[in-house]
Structure formats: C-alpha cells, structure tokens
Amino acid sequence: MRRDSDVQQPRAARSPEVAGASAPRAPRRPPARQPALRLTRRGLVVLGALGLVSVVLVVLLVVAVVRLVGADPTEPAPAVAPVAVVPDSCVPDPTTSLNCWPAFEDGSDPRLEISPWVTGRLLGGDVRTVLEHVAARFDAEVEPVDPATSWGWGYRNVRGEVGDDELSNHSSGTAIDLNATEHPLGARDTFTDEQVAAIREILAEVAPVVAWGGDFARGDEMHFEIVGDPAAVAEVAARLRGEAPPAD
Numbered sequence: 001m002r003r004d005s006d007v008q009q010p011r012a013a014r015s016p017e018v019a020g021a022s023a024p025r026a027p028r029r030p031p032a033r034q035p036a037l038r039l040t041r042r043g044l045v046v047l048g049a050l051g052l053v054s055v056v057l058v059v060l061l062v063v064a065v066v067r068l069v070g071a072d073p074t075e076p077a078p079a080v081a082p083v084a085v086v087p088d089s090c091v092p093d094p095t096t097s098l099n100c101w102p103a104f105e106d107g108s109d110p111r112l113e114i115s116p117w118v119t120g121r122l123l124g125g126d127v128r129t130v131l132e133h134v135a136a137r138f139d140a141e142v143e144p145v146d147p148a149t150s151w152g153w154g155y156r157n158v159r160g161e162v163g164d165d166e167l168s169n170h171s172s173g174t175a176i177d178l179n180a181t182e183h184p185l186g187a188r189d190t191f192t193d194e195q196v197a198a199i200r201e202i203l204a205e206v207a208p209v210v211a212w213g214g215d216f217a218r219g220d221e222m223h224f225e226i227v228g229d230p231a232a233v234a235e236v237a238a239r240l241r242g243e244a245p246p247a248d
Contacts, residue, residue: 084211086227099227101172105155112153112173117145120152123173126237127226130206131176133240134224138178141198151177175225183222190221209233
C-alpha cells in the first residue's frame with residue numbers, strides 16, 4: 001500500500017527565473033558616428049583672414065599703448081608761426097595799397113603777370129613766386145583751387161570797411177583770394193580743423209611775409225596777402241627757389 005507521500009508529485013513548470021535562464025536580449029546598435037568636420041577652401045580663406053585681422057588689431061593696440069605710456073607730457077607742442085603783420089614802418093598813401101606796395105590802376109601794366117591760379121594778375125617777380133607757392137600748396141594740401149572763382153589784381157578800396165578809403169592789397173597785385181565763393185567775406189569756420197592746420201603749415205613756410213584773412217578781426221578766409229617789404233619777400237622767394245638769399 002502506497003502512501004501519499006510515496007506518490008511522486010508532478011514537477012511544476014519552472015519559470016525562467018527559477019531555472020536561472022535569462023530572456024533573450026535585443027542586439028545593441030553601434031553608436032552613430034559623428035560626421036567629420038571638413039573645412040572648405042572658402043572656409044580656410046575666411047579663417048585665415050580673420051586671423052590676420054586679429055594679429056593686426058593686436059599690433060595696433062600694442063603700438064598705441066607703447067606710445068601712450070612712452071609719451072613725454074613735458075614735450076612742447078609744435079611751434080606755430082606768429083601771425084604775419086605789416087611792419088610798423090609801413091605808412092600807406094593814396095598811391096599804395098595797405099601793405100605799402102605801389103598800386104596799379106591799369107590791369108595791363110607789364111609789371112602785372114598772368115597766373116594759372118587766379119583770374120586776374122599778380123605782381124611779377126618775388127611776389128608772384130611766393131603767392132603762387134601758397135596757391136600750389138593750398139591746391140595740393142587744403143582743397144583744389146578753382147581759378148574761375150579765385151582772384152588776383154583788382155584796383156579797389158578795401159571791401160566792407162565803412163568810411164575806409166584805403167586801397168586793397170589786390171590793387172598792387174600782392175593778394176589772392178582762393179575759392180572765393182566757398183569762403184565768403186565775413187564767414188567763419190569755412191575750413192575743417194585739418195584744413196586750417198594745413199594752412200598754418202603753408203604760412204609757416206612763407207613766414208613772415210604772408211598773412212591769412214582767417215586771422216583778421218573780420219573773417220576773410222579766402223584771402224592771402226603779402227605783408228613783408230620787398231627785401232623780406234625777396235629772401236623768402238629765394239628760399240622757395242632754393243637759391244642763396246639776396247645780398248644786403
């Protein structure tokens with residue numbers, strides 16, 4: 001007789017966990033590859049240009065700092081030529097212009113010569129040398145000269161001076177007005193600061209025999225005139241021509 005305990009019990013179906021078996025895993029995908037960074041020829045050119053610009057900016061910055069640090073605060077500013085004036089010995093009379101040079105009532109006088117810089121004529125010789133040098137540098141360094149609106153000789157009194165019957169320096173062919181319509185009589189600040197600085201350099205070269213109307217009490221920024229006597233003008237003209245100064 002068999003006991004219940006002797007009866008072999010059927011084995012329960014074992015789960016995979018019990019059996020220690022693992023569930024099948026999905027295959028792993030390999031990581032996606034990042035595309036390699038490639039520079040085109042244009043990109044290389046742009047990068048090179050940016051690098052060059054950066055180097056230039058750094059160099060300019062270094063130079064500016066060096067100049068700023070190395071600047072001498074006690075160094076004097078560049079000297080400015082004093083304003084030229086007519087010498088005290090000059091006393092004009094009815095036959096002379098304000099600068100005591102002989103006036104010409106007739107513009108065809110042979111002592112007056114045609115100039116390419118102005119409409120009208122200039123007193124020949126040293127005066128013409130000096131004034132044409134002023135006009136040439138003005139044309140190159142300040143602004144182009146328009147001869148059609150630039151004046152030379154003209155027999156007349158000083159303009160705009162009420163009750164003043166003295167002859168203008170234009171009457172002796174010793175004055176020029178450059179680009180007169182752009183720089184009208186009485187107007188101020190018709191030139192930029194840079195242009196005024198260039199005019200100052202021109203005046204320094206022909207000092208002390210040329211005055212500029214921009215320094216007058218009544219602005220006349222178109223105007224340049226001889227204020228030296230014949231001996232002083234001859235000395236400056238010789239210097240401009242590269243000649244030895246005339247003997248006394």
